[in-house]
Amino acid sequence: MFSPSGTVATINARETAPLSASENMFGDGTEKNPGLLIAVPGELRGYEMAHNRSGRLPWKELFEPSIKLARDGFKIGKALAKAIKAEEEKIKNDPVLCGVFCDLNKAIFKENDCIRFPKLAATYEKIANYGISAFYNGALTDDILKVTKAAGGIITREDLMNYTAEWQEYALNFTVGKYIFHAPDAPFGGPVLALILNILKGYSPSNCSVSTTENKILTYHRMIETFRCADEERRKLGDPLDENITKVNMTSKSFADNIRSKIKDDIKQERCNEQCYDNCQVDDSGTSHLSIIGEDGSAVAVTSSINDYFGSKVMSNLTGIIFNNQMNDFCKPKKENGQDKNRSCENNNLIKPGKRPLSSMCPTIILHSGQVKMVVGGEGGTNITTSVAQVILNYLFFGYDLQKAVKEPRVQITKNETNVEKDFDKGVTDGLKKKNHSICNNTELTAVQAIVREGDEVCAESDYRKGGYPAGYPEPIL
Incomplete structure (x- = not known):
């Protein structure tokens, strides 16, 4: 973020490993427990920090365009159509995902089809009205914990309540x-x-x-x-x-x-x-980016991600939230004959509670x-x-x-x-x-x-x- 006064700062709202995460928490696969891939979400904390320090519009007003878009729907563009097609099998096999990304005949949506997110619109309204506490310790929290736990995840209420974004004065x-x-x-x-x-x-x-x-x-x-x-x-x-x-x-x-x-x-x-x-x-995936210059000379560059297409593929049927799979961005120790291999290059990106993965x-x-x-x-x-x-x-x-x-x-x-x-x-x-x-x-x-x-x-x-x-x-x- 560049302010008209000439100062530059960064906000680090990268997801963190849950408090009960450990270096060896992953076995040979996570197909049966995709919730293990979900790191503690931080993006909303980052937006709150940016708004508190530099915001002009009321917090609630920021959500209005997204609420309207999610509720009224929009035509699927090239990028989203590509993502849906790439994950067609997993979407069709998941009733919650298919309920959003498939038509009434359970065929996936294609480019130029209209898609709606009414449950996500309602979630945005809660965050707009009650602030991010609705997510981290409020109306949405119980469902977040229930859905992630059902998928094998280990995020707790303490993880959500303790998450803090980092304001760094000097980029x-x-x-x-x-x-x-x-x-x-x-x-x-x-x-x-x-x-x-x-x-x-x-x-x-x-x-x-x-x-x-x-x-x-x-x-x-x-x-x-x-x-x-x-x-x-x-x-x-x-x-x-x-x-x-x-x-x-x-x-x-x-x-x-x-x-x-x-x-x-x-x-x-x-x-x-x-x-x-x-x-x-490990190679990280995904992301979306916005580059912005304001009429007053200010500037913002913001990149966000839930990692792979549709993140962990875990979606809440109540809130419409699709959860990330950012734990995949950590290194996992490779074993050879039951022993850790030489880890000279990877040991700075191993899983630890509260740690942010490389990006x-x-x-x-x-x-x-x-x-x-x-x-x-x-x-x-x-x-x-x-x-x-x-x-x-x-x-x-x-x-x-x-x-x-x-x-x-x-x-x-x-x-x-x-x-x-x-x-x-x-x-x-x-x-x-x-x-x-x-x-x-x-x-x-x-x-x-x-x-x-x-x-x-x-x-x-x-x-x-x-x-x-x-x-x-x-x-x-x-």
Whole structure:
């Protein structure tokens, strides 16, 4: 959050592990107990904190558009239709989910069908009228505990009552060229974004970096190698409120310089910390993001998630709430012959009571000369940080206009492969293959939402990959 006075702060309302959670709470699967995947929800606490500190409208008024939308219904868009189709079997096999996401013939809804959430609308009304206490220790609490327990969950009333969001006066900040970046610290993706951009700034990115096919091959090779190195470091992070760890390296110039010195321009390098993948293969999922600039110069970047499509797939038939599966974002100890394997890379993200799991969320506010230049963030789990980095590079350094910066086909990394989106430059992929990159064509990978100031104008772009569109209102005529 950026205020007109020039201050920047972050609100950490990430879910936490229940008080009775433990490192070894998961067995071979959670199919019979999906409630175990539900972490203590915190998002409402975060919104309350934001409203108490910066809100202008009455709390109740904030809910009116969502209540109307949930009650009256809306046409299903591309992204929701895709999610429903992906989870078709589980939706059809669950009477509560099917009661919302299926028609009278128990066929799942499709794009452009109308969907309604009347029970969720009633829940919003309770929170609007009685505040978030309705959720954490009020009219909704008994049902929350009943539903999660019936699904095998371990959340208690004490968990809900004790949850607190964290207000952090000073967001993680770092400078690249003439821009000052503000992003959330661990357990979020800010340190990873800082490392990526600090490595790449050593190559002096500019429009020349993508002016020819040969230049683009080298630029994307360096980007991919940087992404791979940063991902190895990401897996060492954890909740700093719980773990005695340091992120200084992730944002230091010397650390970035050292990694850059190991990147070879002619060939893909081998991984230096392969055990990170062997021991903790958790990749976070999901998310939704909003980027906002106000007429007074304020700005907000907010990312939220229940993790996978429909979270834990546990839905209350009374309140219409679908519960998260954020416990999946913790590492689970891998056993070998009954013993814990070497955990050098995963031990900062193991389950502990009250701890927040690692996340790739990376809402970012970028300043120039003390004013907001860009507000950006993404959706798509582990690929969020690298996608946000690519849009930032495209717009601020490669000279693309905002629409092209967001629409440009992107690359992402997995353990051994590089995924490229449809329409990615074939000449570049051919060149990358010659540098020993294993290239796979993939569908749309992530979505990024960005808004920028260009002189006296504000420009916004919502990613076509998720069927989004920007919205705004004209300044009042005085």
